[in-house]
Amino acid sequence: MIYFSAKSDLAFLQGFKSDAETFLRAEGGEIRATDVNRINEEFVQHQQRRQRLARGTPRAKRIARSLGAPVDLVSYPAPAVGGPIVRVNTIDAILVNDGHERIPNKRILDALEQALGECQEQVRKEFLQLVNPLYWFSRVIRLILRLPFLALETAGFRPETFEKSLAGKFVRLIEILTMTAGLLYLGFTRVELKELVSRWLQ
Known part of the structure; x- marks a missing residue:
């Protein structure tokens, strides 16, 4: 049923956003551990998180697009440099941030937050319809x-x-x-x- 599908999508997006936040912090060098064993453990967790994000990216993009969340952007080259216009996706940018200019982490997480908000609204609508x-x-x-x-x-x-x-x-x-x-x-x-x-x- 659509309600349970929407609930599943919401739970998935919540976990995906949590992984994205932790991953982007670590990519920015925010690993505070000083013990060698702890550093190794965090490195393994980081790789596992990257794998989950890579596997979950297609589903996250599909959900966000179906809900109309603004995750697709156009990246324009600098006038002095020139080059083609590049279409980028904020969810893809979690792992590969390859536009003409780097998409800020805050913008990536904001787009995910908007997708979560749309998904929560969809769950609410489907529940009202269900009852x-x-x-x-x-x-x-x-x-x-x-x-x-x-x-x-x-x-x-x-x-x-x-x-x-x-x-x-x-x-x-x-x-x-x-x-x-x-x-x-x-x-x-x-x-x-x-x-x-x-x-x-x-």
Whole structure:
């Protein structure tokens, strides 16, 4: 279900951002250990964190882009130097910061924070939808409306072609009118009917 997928994405992004913060601090030389064993241990942890970030980068980019977070940038060359315009991604820049100018760590982490905020909002929306009985009722109705076309598909026909045809639209119209009459009989209000019908038409 979409809600649980959004929850999984949120948990992943939280762990990814935590790794990114620690990794960027270490890359900036912020290792405070003085004991040789501790330094070796931190080095091993740093390499493991780098591996996790490398493996998680494609998923982090996919989530951020799907949520509309501003992670894709354009890097322009200095006028005196010249050169091509380079498209860079702030998430890629955690490991490979190869624009014309280095993307500051703060900007990288801000972009991840924005992606996290968008993901939290998505989880909230999906939860509200999950507990909304009207949403589930509309899903059941939509399935009922699809039943004739699913029967055609089972029989070996192409339901998409029939759905787009005049006959298919006529069948869909009759189903919607029948459902609407039934819902009116059950006591649904005009506002509730309008929302349900708009979902069906989508």
